[in-house]
Amino acid sequence: MSDQEPVLKGVNAIKGGPRALRLYMDMCAKCGTCAEVCTVYYGKKDPKYNPAHRSDLIRSLYKRHNTLAGKIFGGLAGAKDFDQAEFEEWQDIFYSCTTCRRCAQFCPVGIDNSVITRKGRTILDGLGRTPARLQKVVKTALDTHNTDGASPDAFNAAIAFIEEEMREEHGVDIKIPVDVVGAEYFYLPPSGDALVNIEATMGVAKVFHVLGMGDKWTMSSKCFDGANYGLFTGNDAHMKATNKACVDEAKRLGVKVLLMGECGHAHRVMKRMMESSKWWGDLPFQVINCMEWTAEQIRAGKLQFDKSKNPESVTYHDPCNFAKSCNIIEAPRVILRAACTKVREMTPHGAENWCCGGGGGLAAMNEILEFRMTVSGVKKHEQIKATGAEYVATACANCKRQLAQLMEHHKEDIAVGGVHDMLSRAILVDGKAANRKCYE
Amino acid sequence: MGNSAFLVGGVLPYLAAVVFVVGVVYRLLTWRRVPQPASMTLYPTQGASWGALVKEALFFPSLFRGDKTLWIFAWSFHVALALAFIGHLRVATGVIDRGLAAVGLGAAGMAMLSAVAGGFAGVVLIATVLLLLGRRMLVARVREISKTPDFLALLLLVAVITTGDLMRFGASHVDLAATRAWAASLLTLSPAVSLPPTFLLHLFFAQLLVLYIAFSKLMHFGGFFFTFSLIKGSQP
Ligand code: HEM
Ligand code: SF4
Ligand code: SF4
Numbered sequence: 001m002s003d004q005e006p007v008l009k010g011v012n013a014i015k016g017g018p019r020a021l022r023l024y025m026d027m028c029a030k031c032g033t034c035a036e037v038c039t040v041y042y043g044k045k046d047p048k049y050n051p052a053h054r055s056d057l058i059r060s061l062y063k064r065h066n067t068l069a070g071k072i073f074g075g076l077a078g079a080k081d082f083d084q085a086e087f088e089e090w091q092d093i094f095y096s097c098t099t100c101r102r103c104a105q106f107c108p109v110g111i112d113n114s115v116i117t118r119k120g121r122t123i124l125d126g127l128g129r130t131p132a133r134l135q136k137v138v139k140t141a142l143d144t145h146n147t148d149g150a151s152p153d154a155f156n157a158a159i160a161f162i163e164e165e166m167r168e169e170h171g172v173d174i175k176i177p178v179d180v181v182g183a184e185y186f187y188l189p190p191s192g193d194a195l196v197n198i199e200a201t202m203g204v205a206k207v208f209h210v211l212g213m214g215d216k217w218t219m220s221s222k223c224f225d226g227a228n229y230g231l232f233t234g235n236d237a238h239m240k241a242t243n244k245a246c247v248d249e250a251k252r253l254g255v256k257v258l259l260m261g262e263c264g265h266a267h268r269v270m271k272r273m274m275e276s277s278k279w280w281g282d283l284p285f286q287v288i289n290c291m292e293w294t295a296e297q298i299r300a301g302k303l304q305f306d307k308s309k310n311p312e313s314v315t316y317h318d319p320c321n322f323a324k325s326c327n328i329i330e331a332p333r334v335i336l337r338a339a340c341t342k343v344r345e346m347t348p349h350g351a352e353n354w355c356c357g358g359g360g361g362l363a364a365m366n367e368i369l370e371f372r373m374t375v376s377g378v379k380k381h382e383q384i385k386a387t388g389a390e391y392v393a394t395a396c397a398n399c400k401r402q403l404a405q406l407m408e409h410h411k412e413d414i415a416v417g418g419v420h421d422m423l424s425r426a427i428l429v430d431g432k433a434a435n436r437k438c439y440e
Numbered sequence: 441m442g443n444s445a446f447l448v449g450g451v452l453p454y455l456a457a458v459v460f461v462v463g464v465v466y467r468l469l470t471w472r473r474v475p476q477p478a479s480m481t482l483y484p485t486q487g488a489s490w491g492a493l494v495k496e497a498l499f500f501p502s503l504f505r506g507d508k509t510l511w512i513f514a515w516s517f518h519v520a521l522a523l524a525f526i527g528h529l530r531v532a533t534g535v536i537d538r539g540l541a542a543v544g545l546g547a548a549g550m551a552m553l554s555a556v557a558g559g560f561a562g563v564v565l566i567a568t569v570l571l572l573l574g575r576r577m578l579v580a581r582v583r584e585i586s587k588t589p590d591f592l593a594l595l596l597l598v599a600v601i602t603t604g605d606l607m608r609f610g611a612s613h614v615d616l617a618a619t620r621a622w623a624a625s626l627l628t629l630s631p632a633v634s635l636p637p638t639f640l641l642h643l644f645f646a647q648l649l650v651l652y653i654a655f656s657k658l659m660h661f662g663g664f665f666f667t668f669s670l671i672k673g674s675q676p
Contacts, residue, residue: 019476020670026467027663030590031514032582033506045580052585060587069655077655078589104482106506108514109660110667112480277478327483351483352505 003127004082010123011061021119024111025062028052034103034113039355040096043378051103054093055116057086058123091129094120095368098359098376099232100320105352117360122234130233133365138229138238145245146191146225155194155221162198166205169434174209176201176219179253183218186250187290189261190397191225193418197400200262203420206427207294210303217259223249226266227397231273232361243274250285258287262395262418264321272325289322291395291419295331298338305339306433309426313342315389316419317380317403318353319396327351332395332419339426344387354379356394358402372402373409381410391415393422448644449622450631456647463654464662471666481673488672496668513575517568523561524604527554531616532623562605569597589656596649603642614639 014021034051035041041049048054060080063070070079097117104112124130130138140149150158159176166174177183185208193200208217223246230239250258260267271287274280297303316336322328329350336343346353357376362368380403384392392403392414404416425436486492496502500518504511530536540550573594576586607614618635625632635643653659 015474017474017476018478019471019474019666020480022474023471023663023667023670026471027657027660027667029657029660030576030582030585030587031503031507031510032579032585033503033510035581035585036507041581047584050581050585056585056587067655076588076592078587101482104671106502108500108503108506108510109664110502110671112482112671115480272481273478324483325481329483 002082002084003087004084006127007087007123008061008065008082010119010126011058012065014058014062014119015066020112020115024055024113024116025059025066027109028055028059028111029109031108033106033108034111037106038103039098039100039357039379040376042354043357043375048089048093049096049375051097051113054097054120055111055113057090057093058116058120090120091124091131094124095131095360095362095365096371096376098320098355098357098362100355100359101324102320102352102355105324114360118231118234120234121232122236125233125235130235131365131367133367134229134233134361137361137364138233138235138242141225141227141229141242142238145223145242147227147229148191148195148225150191150195150224152221155224158195158198159219162194162202162205165198166202169202169436170206170429170432171435172430174202174205174429175214176205177215177217178219178221180215180218181252182254183216184213184255185217185257185259186253186255186285187217187219187259187261188226188246188250188266189224189290190227190263190266192397192400193261193263194219194224197397197418197421199421199424200418201420203418203422203424203427204259204261204290204294206424206429207297207303207420210427210429211297218253218255220249220253226260226263226270228266228269229361229364231265231269239269240279243269244280246270247274247280247283255285257293258285259293260287260289262291262397262420264319264326264396264399267328268321268325289326289328289331291328291331291335294420294423295334298334303338304428304431305423305426306428307339307341307426309433309436310340310391310422311342312340312390312415313344313388314340314391314393314422315344315346315384315387316349317346317356317384317392317394317399318349318351319394319399320353320355320359322395323351323353328395332393335419335423336393339422344389346383346387354383356380356399356402357406358398361398363398363402369405373406377402377406377409381406381412384414385412389414391417391422393417393419395419445633445635445640446631448640448647449633449635450626452644452647453626453631456650460650460654464659467654467659468662471663476670479673480670482671485672488669492672493665493668496672497664510575513568513571516564517572520561520564520568523557524565527558527561530554531614531619534620558608562601562608566598566601566605569594569601573598593652593656593658596645596652599645600642600649603638603645607638607642610638 014025038051064079069077094117099114099117101114137147141147163176187204208214228239228242230242260270267289275287316332357372357380400416407414426433500515576582
């Protein structure tokens with residue numbers, strides 16, 4: 001069966017926008033700079049990983065049917081007819097771009113290949129060709145409002161467990177308010193930070209406690225996952241539905257601040273897409289990230305630390321969505337420098353940092369583990385190793401998964417964790433740092 | 441006046457001019473018209489002020505950070521292209537000469553400036569275009585994404601520049617009085633084409649290139665401003 005018709009329908013729609021895509025169809029200089037700076041192509045110099053090649057899958061079809069030159073001159077103008085055999089490779093190729101946007105930072109004519117990648121994924125999704133694992137995550141999220149498929153009871157149990165842990169660590173009660181209507185802050189982490197890697201949530205809870213604001217914030221037992229896989233699968237309807245559930249919950253709780261957790265794409269969708277494009281009109285609350293918020297408290301001198309609790313050398317991996325799309329670069333460093341003895345930087349770091357190799361939803365895909373370890377993760381492994389760090393902190397559930405697997409694959413004795421995790425281990429509560437257990 | 445000479449010097453110029461202007465304006469307007477619902481700021485950015493855009497256009501800083509070798513080739517190429525473009529205005533009109541004379545440049549000085557700046561541009565252009573072409577054929581990551589139009593653009597440039605350089609460095613230096621008379625005749629819509637064959641050949645290729653621009657990636661000279669305002673645009 002040929003998928004020609006729906007594919008061309010999707011491609012031809014570019015004629016009507018968005019403007020960025022339309023421009024990208026018209027003017028790639030084919031200069032190869034994107035390949036030079038691409039995380040994936042760095043790992044393996046295979047033509048199918050060349051960003052301009054990937055983008056040309058769509059561009060050549062677009063030209064064939066939507067440009068005068070392509071209609072008349074065909075191949076001479078860089079146009080191509082639909083080819084089912086080539087289309088069969090689309091899933092593989094469009095899911096071997098991490099949508100990190102690094103290419104766009106160096107392209108001489110300003111092309112962001114991740115936008116074309118997402119378009120390719122949108123077309124695939126329309127044909128039910130999104131990788132099975134991601135389809136499942138999206139469905140779980142739409143059904144249960146979290147990507148782990150956890151029930152409110154499971155969430156409440158996890159929160160009770162976290163509170164108990166904190167009591168053991170500090171000998172005092174540090175509360176995590178749940179479902180409190182009228183709270184000021186609504187903390188929305190990636191679900192993993194509440195259910196599995198609990199230290200990040202402990203860190204946030206301790207910050208509120210130390211500030212004497214233990215009763216001013218809340219989490220929600222119905223909405224505790226900011227993750228939004230519709231961004232990755234290119235399905236705008238799913239992305240908006242997932243997002244709307246979170247926004248509605250924030251409105252229901254009547255909060256003034258939606259405090260996003262350590263999850264890059266969740267923050268980007270909420271701040272740079274939903275808020276700035278006004279998906280749901282004007283909002284009764286502000287969107288800020290928990291790292292910005294905590295960093296502000298540290299700068300104001302309101303939090304104290306015992307750095308000796310974090311003696312290992314630490315490096316910070318900038319999640320692409322935070323650094324490249326949201327400009328949250330300094331805040332995590334403020335936290336780490338306050339809480340850790342030794343903080344080292346990768347080269348380069350900040351906005352031009354290299355992707356972990358698991359961006360764009362790839363980290364969740366077990367079926368491409370080999371690719372993530374031996375192709376897209378190669379540069380990151382080299383970068384981390386070069387710092388000599390013993391702990392890589394990062395602020396994104398997907399980066400963490402990819403990095404932890406990467407360290408294991410390469411048999412590195414390097415721990416991977418969050419930013420508030422390090423804060424949680426060193427922050428002084430009633431003058432004392434945690435008497436800490438090991439959670440790994 | 442032969443038929444083909446008249447076609448190249450008396451018909452094609454009008455066609456090329458109309459196609460270029462209509463084509464370029466059409467594409468700029470469609471880009472402007474097509475909606476962009478989402479902002480897509482990419483950091484680091486100082487915002488998409490005109491100053492930032494002009495700086496990007498003049499010095500290619502993004503490319504500089506990404507690929508130094510290509511930056512040298514591409515930047516020198518574009519600078520030489522700009523020089524050559526300005527120099528070509530002298531072929532068609534005496535305005536620049538009169539301007540230069542007004543600031544005190546004599547005929548000898550003018551010939552000297554033309555020889556130095558024009559000669560420089562002529563050499564740099566052919567050198568950089570050949571380097572770009574060589575790179576396209578030899579560097580794997582560029583070769584594997586190059587298709588017919590990518591070579592076509594460069595080959596057209598080679599043709600335009602070689603024929604141009606032949607006139608500058610070859611035996612038959614072009615007679616500016618004759619070309620200016622021809623240009624003036626075009627403006628009065630009564631083309632009188634009495635031009636040497638090398639000039640006609642150069643003109644032919646140059647016009648093919650001009651015709652090609654609106655239909656090709658060479659439109660990057662205009663699209664560039666749109667794409668960069670999109671990714672450099674600041675957000676609240
Ligand atoms: C405004 C900023 C500009 C940037 C950043 C830019 C960038 C580039 C780059 C990277 C190439 C690729 C060379 C290659 O790999 O083959 C190129 C080629 C070229 N550019 Fe530009 N350009 C700009 C403006 C212009 C302008 C104003 C013109 C004049 C019409 C122009 C005409 C050309 C031509 C004729 C080529 C060679 C054709 C080719 O390589 O296919 N460019 N440009
Ligand atoms: S860097 Fe930009 S212009 Fe060059 S090949 Fe990549 S997308 Fe095309
Ligand atoms: S977005 Fe990242 S992974 Fe995708 S082509 Fe660009 S640099 Fe490569």
